Amino acid sequence: MAWMRAVCGRLKSDYRYxxxxxxxxxxxxYPTEEQKDKIEQTAQAILDARALYPEASLAxxxxxxxxxxxxxxxxxxxxRAVMAxxxxxxxxxxxxxxxxxxxxxxxxxxx
Numbered sequence: 001m002a003w004m005r006a007v008c009g010r011l012k013s014d015y016r017y018x019x020x021x022x023x024x025x026x027x028x029x030y031p032t033e034e035q036k037d038k039i040e041q042t043a044q045a046i047l048d049a050r051a052l053y054p055e056a057s058l059a060x061x062x063x064x065x066x067x068x069x070x071x072x073x074x075x076x077x078x079x080r081a082v083m084a085x086x087x088x089x090x091x092x093x094x095x096x097x098x099x100x101x102x103x104x105x106x107x108x109x110x111x
Contacts, residue, residue, distance in 0.1 A: 027104040031085035042078035
């Protein structure tokens, strides 16, 4: 989300993003097989946690005040796994995260 907020356009106060500007330019890491496996496991844990609440909408599940504990923990574990693939600390600020992503993007586009 930090990348999207930094690079997408705006239409009034709404985000306006496209595959060409936001998604196709996202600097993905080069994870090891072990890191890929961990990310897959933690992503599945998110889906499993969401499945515990079949009647809940995504709005219900992702409300900051009412998000189920299992889902929040699953996302935190996934965040740690993804940040490890980038070689970064999960506790970095959003601006630090965006700065690191832009450095990686710059390195990738030099080629």
